[in-house]
Amino acid sequence: xxxxxxxxxxxxxxxxxxxxxxxxxxxxxxxxxxPGDPAAFFAGPAAxxxxxxxxxxxxxxxxxxxxxxxxYLGDLVRGDLGTSLTTGQTVVYDLATRLPASLELTLAGxxxxxxxxxxxxxxxxxxxxxxxxxxxxxxxxxxxSLPTFFTGLFLIYLLYYRMGIVPAPLGRLDILYSAPxxxxxxxxxxxxxxxxxxxxxxxxxxxxxxxxxxxxxxxxPLARVTRASMLGMLSSDFIRTARASGLPPRQVLFGxxxxxxxxxxxxTLGVVFSFLLGANILVEKVFAWPGIGSYAVEALVASxxxxxxxxxxxxxxxxxxxxxxxDLLYVVIDPxxxxxx
Amino acid sequence: xxxxxxxxxxxxxxxxxVTFGAFALFLVLTLFAIFGExxxxxxxxxxxxxxxxxxxxxxxxxxxxQLGRDILSRVMVATRLDLGIAVMAVALxxxxxxxxxxxxGYFGGWSDRIISRCIDTLMAFPLFVLAMGLxxxxxxTVANIIYATAIINLPLYTRVVRSEILxxxxxxxxxxxxxxxxxxxxxxxxxxxxxxxxxxxxxISLNMGWAILNAAGLSFIGLGVQPPTPEWGxxxxxxxxYIVSGEWWLALFPGAVLMMAVFCFNLLGDGLRDLIDPxxxx
Numbered sequence: 001x002x003x004x005x006x007x008x009x010x011x012x013x014x015x016x017x018x019x020x021x022x023x024x025x026x027x028x029x030x031x032x033x034x035p036g037d038p039a040a041f042f043a044g045p046a047a048x049x050x051x052x053x054x055x056x057x058x059x060x061x062x063x064x065x066x067x068x069x070x071x072y073l074g075d076l077v078r079g080d081l082g083t084s085l086t087t088g089q090t091v092v093y094d095l096a097t098r099l100p101a102s103l104e105l106t107l108a109g110x111x112x113x114x115x116x117x118x119x120x121x122x123x124x125x126x127x128x129x130x131x132x133x134x135x136x137x138x139x140x141x142x143x144x145s146l147p148t149f150f151t152g153l154f155l156i157y158l159l160y161y162r163m164g165i166v167p168a169p170l171g172r173l174d175i176l177y178s179a180p181x182x183x184x185x186x187x188x189x190x191x192x193x194x195x196x197x198x199x200x201x202x203x204x205x206x207x208x209x210x211x212x213x214x215x216x217x218x219x220x221p222l223a224r225v226t227r228a229s230m231l232g233m234l235s236s237d238f239i240r241t242a243r244a245s246g247l248p249p250r251q252v253l254f255g256x257x258x259x260x261x262x263x264x265x266x267x268t269l270g271v272v273f274s275f276l277l278g279a280n281i282l283v284e285k286v287f288a289w290p291g292i293g294s295y296a297v298e299a300l301v302a303s304x305x306x307x308x309x310x311x312x313x314x315x316x317x318x319x320x321x322x323x324x325x326x327d328l329l330y331v332v333i334d335p336x337x338x339x340x341x
Numbered sequence: 342x343x344x345x346x347x348x349x350x351x352x353x354x355x356x357x358x359v360t361f362g363a364f365a366l367f368l369v370l371t372l373f374a375i376f377g378e379x380x381x382x383x384x385x386x387x388x389x390x391x392x393x394x395x396x397x398x399x400x401x402x403x404x405x406x407q408l409g410r411d412i413l414s415r416v417m418v419a420t421r422l423d424l425g426i427a428v429m430a431v432a433l434x435x436x437x438x439x440x441x442x443x444x445x446g447y448f449g450g451w452s453d454r455i456i457s458r459c460i461d462t463l464m465a466f467p468l469f470v471l472a473m474g475l476x477x478x479x480x481x482t483v484a485n486i487i488y489a490t491a492i493i494n495l496p497l498y499t500r501v502v503r504s505e506i507l508x509x510x511x512x513x514x515x516x517x518x519x520x521x522x523x524x525x526x527x528x529x530x531x532x533x534x535x536x537x538x539x540x541x542x543x544x545i546s547l548n549m550g551w552a553i554l555n556a557a558g559l560s561f562i563g564l565g566v567q568p569p570t571p572e573w574g575x576x577x578x579x580x581x582x583y584i585v586s587g588e589w590w591l592a593l594f595p596g597a598v599l600m601m602a603v604f605c606f607n608l609l610g611d612g613l614r615d616l617i618d619p620x621x622x623x
Contacts, residue, residue: 144551
C-alpha cells in the first residue's frame with residue numbers, strides 16, 4: 001500500500017510539470033506583449049536612443065521569438081529576473097526579502113478562515129434550518145460579495161480609528177520594534193523562537209486585522225462547502241448504519257462523517273488559494289504590508305515591468321506548488337484517490 | 342415561457358422573497374446604469390473647494406469628497422461603467438467559452454486536448470494575479486480591463502459547457518438529429534447548446550458579481566479606469582487616505598454600493614439555481 005501511495009505521489013509531482021511549463025510560456029508571452037517597445041520600457045523613461053538599443057541587445061529583443069524564449073529560460077535557470085528600477089535591487093532579491101511577509105499574511109488568513117469555517121459549517125449541517133444554518137448561508141453569500149479592499153478599510157475605521165484597539169495599519173511592525181532574527185521569515189514565529197514575547201505581541205497585533213480581512217473572504221466558500229458536504233454525509237447510508245449500531249454521536253460526527261466530508265473541502269482549498277493570493281495584493285495595499293503584492297502594485301504605478309513579471313511568475317509557481325500540496329494531501333487522506341488516475 | 346413555468350416562477354418568487362428583493366435591486370442598478378447621469382443631483386466631475394470633505398447632509402446625502410464633488414452623484418454615474426465592464430467581460434467570456442467548450446465536448450480528441458490544456462494553463466495562475474499581469478502587459482485601458490476579466494473567466498464557461506455537452510453528446514435526441522441529416526454544427530448550435538443554457542444562466546449571474554469585484558479591484562490598485570472618472574473601485578481607493586483621519590463617507594458609500602451590487606448578483610444566481618434545479622441547492 002505504501003509503495004503504491006509513493007508511486008501516486010510521484011505521478012502527481014510529474015503531473016504538475018505541464019502547469020509549470022504553461023506558466024513559464026504565458027509569463028514569457030506577457031513580457032513580449034508589452035505595449036510599444038519593451039526595450040524602451042526596461043530602459044526607463046529618461047533613456048537615450050543608444051541606451052534603448054543597448055537594452056534591446058542585452059534583453060535579446062533583436063532575436064526571433066523562439067530564441068528569445070530560450071534566453072528567457074536561461075535567465076530563469078540562473079535565477080535572473082532583471083532589476084527593479086524603483087528599488088535598484090535585483091527582482092529576485094526584492095521578491096525573496098518580501099515573500100515571507102506575504103506568506104505570513106496568507107497563512108494567517110487561511111488559518112483564521114479554516115478555524116472559523118469548519119465549526120460553522122459543521123454546526124450548520126448538524127442543525128439544518130436553525131439560526132446557525134441561516135446565518136451560515138447568509139455568510140456564504142455575503143462573504144463572497146465582500147470587496148476585500150473595502151472590508152479592510154471598514155475594519156481599520158472601526159477598530160483603529162473609532163475604538164483604537166489595533167495598531168495603525170502601517171506594515172508588519174511598529175517603528176519602535178526591530179525585526180526578530182530571521183529563521184522562518186514569519187515575524188510571529190521568529191519572535192517566539194527568539195523568546196521575545198513583547199515582539200510577538202507587537203507582530204501579532206499588526207497581523208491581526210489584515211489576516212482577518214483576508215480570512216473573511218476565504219471563509220465563505222469554505223463554510224459553504226463544509227456545510228453542503230457534511231449535510232450530504234449525514235444523510236448517507238453508512239452514517240445511518242453507524243447510528244443504528246449505537247455508536248456515540250461524537251464518533252459518528254467526527255470519526256465518520258467529518259473525515260469523509262473533508263474531501264470536497266480540501267478540493268475547494270485550491271480555489272480558495274486562488275482567491276487568497278489575488279486578494280493578498282489588495283489587502284497588502286490597504287494595510288501597507290511590505291509583501292510581494294504591494295511591491296508589484298508600487299512597480300505598476302511606476303511602470304516598472306521587471307518586478308511585475310517576476311511577481312506574476314512567483315505567484316503562479318507558488319499556486320502550482322500549493323495545488324500540488326493539496327493533491328498530495330488528498331492522496332494521504334483518501335486512500336481511494338489516484339486509483340483511477 | 343409556458344404557463345407551468347410561469348406558475349413555477351411565481352411560486353419560487355413568493356417562496357423566496359430574498360431573490361425577489363435582489364431582483365428589485367437589480368432593476369434599480371439597471372436604472373442607474375441607464376439614467377444615472379440624468380438623475381444625479383450634481384455634476385459628478387464638478388469640484389467645489391468650498392464644500393470639500395463635508396459629511397453626509399440633506400444637500401449631499403453621501404457627503405462630498407476632497408475636491409467637493411458630490412459622492413452620491415459620482416456613485417450613481419459610476420454604475421454604468423462598473424456594470425458595463427462586467428457585462429461586456431461576462432458576455433465575451435460566455436461567447437468564447439461556449440464555443441470552445443462545445444467544440445471540446447462534442448468533437449473530443451485532439452481539439453479537446455488542446456482546448457483543455459490551454460484552459461488548464463490559465464487555471465494554473467491565481468486569477469486576479471493573471472488579470473493584473475494582462476492589464477499591465479496589454480496597456481492600462483478600460484478595454485483591457487474587459488479583456489483581462491473575460492480571459493480569467495474563460496475557464497469557468499469552457500469547463501461547464503464542455504462537461505454539459507459531453508454528457509449529452511451520445512443522447513438519443515442528438516442521435517436522432519444526426520440520423521435525420523443535421524450537420525455537426527447545426528446539432529451543436531440548435532440541439533445541444535440550448536440544453537446547456539439554463540445551467541449557464543446561473544453561472545452568468547454568479548459570475549457577474551465576481552466580474553464586478555475583479556474590475557473594481559483592478560481599478561483600486563490603479564489599473565484601467567483613471568481618475569477623475571467616477572468608478573467605485575477608484576472612489577474607495579481615493580477615500581482610503583481619509584479613513585484614518587475619520588472621513589469615512591468617502592470610501593464607505595462607493596464601497597457599500599459595490600458590495601450591494603455584487604451581493605445582488607450572487608443572490609440572483611442562487612435564486613436562479615433554485616428555479617432551474619432545486620437539487621443543486623446547498
